[in-house]
Amino acid sequence: MPSFIKPIQSLNKQNRLATIGAFLLIKALVIALIVNFYIGAMLIQGGVEPDHFFADMVHESLVADTTDVQLETHTSSDADGDDIRACVRREGLQCYLYPCIETDGVVTATNTTVNFGYAGRFVHRDANVKKQLMHTIGDNNWGSGCVVSDEYKFVYIHVLKSGGTATKEFIRKSLCGEEDKDCKLASNTTVRASGCRAAILNNIDYFMFSFVRNPFSRMYSMYSMMDGFPPKSKRQMAMENRVGGGRYKQKQNEMPQDGHHQQGYGVSHPRQGYLQQNQQHHRRLSVTENFPFPEFVLKPGLRKNHTSMHPGHYDRQEHFLFSNHSCPSFDFLGRVEHFDEDMRTILYHLNATKMIDYFEDQGGKIIPSNTWGSNKKKSIGGDLRSVYSLPEVVNRVASVYKKDFDLLGYDSREVPPT
Numbered sequence: 001m002p003s004f005i006k007p008i009q010s011l012n013k014q015n016r017l018a019t020i021g022a023f024l025l026i027k028a029l030v031i032a033l034i035v036n037f038y039i040g041a042m043l044i045q046g047g048v049e050p051d052h053f054f055a056d057m058v059h060e061s062l063v064a065d066t067t068d069v070q071l072e073t074h075t076s077s078d079a080d081g082d083d084i085r086a087c088v089r090r091e092g093l094q095c096y097l098y099p100c101i102e103t104d105g106v107v108t109a110t111n112t113t114v115n116f117g118y119a120g121r122f123v124h125r126d127a128n129v130k131k132q133l134m135h136t137i138g139d140n141n142w143g144s145g146c147v148v149s150d151e152y153k154f155v156y157i158h159v160l161k162s163g164g165t166a167t168k169e170f171i172r173k174s175l176c177g178e179e180d181k182d183c184k185l186a187s188n189t190t191v192r193a194s195g196c197r198a199a200i201l202n203n204i205d206y207f208m209f210s211f212v213r214n215p216f217s218r219m220y221s222m223y224s225m226m227d228g229f230p231p232k233s234k235r236q237m238a239m240e241n242r243v244g245g246g247r248y249k250q251k252q253n254e255m256p257q258d259g260h261h262q263q264g265y266g267v268s269h270p271r272q273g274y275l276q277q278n279q280q281h282h283r284r285l286s287v288t289e290n291f292p293f294p295e296f297v298l299k300p301g302l303r304k305n306h307t308s309m310h311p312g313h314y315d316r317q318e319h320f321l322f323s324n325h326s327c328p329s330f331d332f333l334g335r336v337e338h339f340d341e342d343m344r345t346i347l348y349h350l351n352a353t354k355m356i357d358y359f360e361d362q363g364g365k366i367i368p369s370n371t372w373g374s375n376k377k378k379s380i381g382g383d384l385r386s387v388y389s390l391p392e393v394v395n396r397v398a399s400v401y402k403k404d405f406d407l408l409g410y411d412s413r414e415v416p417p418t
Contacts, residue, residue: 084120084121084122084345085100085107085121085122085124086098086099086100086116086118086121086122086123086124087099087100087107087108087109087110087123087124088109088123088124088125088126088129088327088328089109090126090128090129090327093325094325094326094327095129095132095322095323095325095326095327095328096326097116097117097118097123098110099116100124107124109124116409117406117407117408117409117410118321118328118330118333118407118408118409119212119333119334119335119408119409119410120333120334120335120338120342120409121332121333122331122332122349123328123330123331123332123333125328125331127204129327129328130200130204131204132323132325132327132329133197133200133201133323133329134157134196134197134200134319134320134321134322134323134329135318135319135320135322135323135324136196136197136315136319136320137195137196137197139195141193142168142172142183142193144158144160144164144312145158145193145194145195145196146158146193146194146195146196146199146200147168147171147191147192147193147194147199148191148192148193148194148199148203148206149171149175149190149191149192150189150190151175151189151190151191152350152351152352152355153203153205153206153207153350154206154207154208154209154350154352155194155199155200155203155206155207155208155209156168156171156209156210157196157199157208157209157210157320157321157329157330158196158210158320159210159211159212159317159320159321160312160313160315160320161213161218161221161222161225161313162210162211162212162213162218162317162336163211163213163336163339163366164211165369165370166339166366166367166368166369167211167343167366169367169369170343170355170358170359170366170367171191171355172191173358174352174354174355174357174358174359175190175191175354175355176188176190176191196320196329200329207331207332207349207350208329208330208331208332209330209331209332209333209334209346210320210321210330210333210334211333211334211335211336211339211342212317212321212333212334212335212336212404212408213317213335213336213337214336214337214410214416215317215397215398215401215404215405215410215412216384216388216394216397216410216415216416217336217337217384217416217418218317219297219397219401220293220376220377220384220387222296222309222313222314223288223293223296223297223376224288224375224376224377225309225313225370226287226288226291226296226303226306226307226309227287227288227376228309228370229287229307229308229309230287230307230308231287231305231306231307231308232308287306287307288306288376290306291303291306293387293393294387294390294392294393297393297396297397298392298393298396300314316400316401316403316404317401317404317408318403318404318407318408321333321407322407326407332345332346332349333408334346337416339366340364340365340366343359343366344359344364347359377418382418383417383418384415384416384417384418385415385416385417388415394415397412398412398413
């Protein structure tokens with residue numbers, strides 16, 4: 001007989017029941033703590049904040065609405081017609097995209113869902129949907145964070161490898177001048193960098209926009225960018241660990257190879273200045289010569305041996321733009337394939353006169369900020385389809401980025417020429 005049972009047997013019946021009850025309560029509490037700790041650890045590993053996750057569960061159970069969404073109409077400047085307008089309806093916890101209809105000045109979602117994708121559309125969201133936050137927190141810097149303008153009341157959401165650097169450079173120069181020194185100030189109300197979730201929560205009524213691109217061309221853009229981020233030498237790694245306390249190395253190791261979300265990752269790290277100082281030298285290097293594109297796609301575990309590029313660049317676009325239940329965090333989603341056209345649509349919707357003037361002075365074009373992708377495409381004759389000749393490469397991209405294809409409206413069966 002276990003030793004702890006004997007003292008219990010010596011008690012009278014009433015005290016014995018009370019003691020056993022207290023013992024069972026303590027046991028239940030211990031089990032609950034262990035389960036809570038385990039779930040929290042799993043959520044952190046998967047890139048979800050435990051406090052935010054459990055709060056969302058309670059919140060969603062209280063506010064879930066299955067009725068049609070009624071939203072205010074935008075001005076006529078936001079679209080040429082209903083073909084670039086769509087409505088979001090929340091059914092239970094999940095968000096779905098529907099065509100919009102307008103009756104007596106009120107826009108509502110129809111009852112017929114169409115899988116036409118979010119890219120290239122104004123998205124009508126009610127206050128409930130606007131509270132749903134994307135997976136990615138976003139760093140609080142100009143490298144990979146979001147951008148807020150109090151002057152024109154917008155938030156730009158940066159999706160890595162989808163024209164983000166060019167978009168930010170355009171925003172800074174159009175609002176702060178060619179040298180854009182004032183934009184570097186965190187207190188600047190004209191435009192400033194911010195963590196993405198913080199930008200949305202603190203400016204819930206601002207206009208949210210972003211840009212996306214076809215996952216096939218985005219994958220090749222990731223591959224091309226490796227030439228700007230060659231592997232680090234042991235000396236460089238030792239220097240970074242001394243300067244940054246190993247922070248960048250730790251975050252890089254925490255990012256799973258299959259591209260799952262990691263909180264707060266970005267491209268700013270102790271090596272940033274080193275890269276900028278040696279940019280031209282690095283562009284002459286060709287990391288990709290020893291790492292063919294099919295291997296880059298089919299063997300993601302080998303990428304870290306060929307490049308120091310942060311693994312966050314491989315993440316799915318939906319992680320930057322949607323909640324766990326596919327609820328969008330944006331009001332308009334432009335396309336890199338129609339960069340100039342969609343940027344013009346955004347600027348005129350915002351009536352951002354400074355930005356419009358700068359945009360038109362540039363000939364109505366967004367100037368690319370790096371040439372890795374364009375240079376690499378020249379080396380393959382300019383036709384992206386030539387590097388997707390193997391069916392297994394096409395199938396792998398279609399599989400890994402399936403949610404991007406589905407949510408954004410791109411065709412996973414067809415590789416574009418550019």
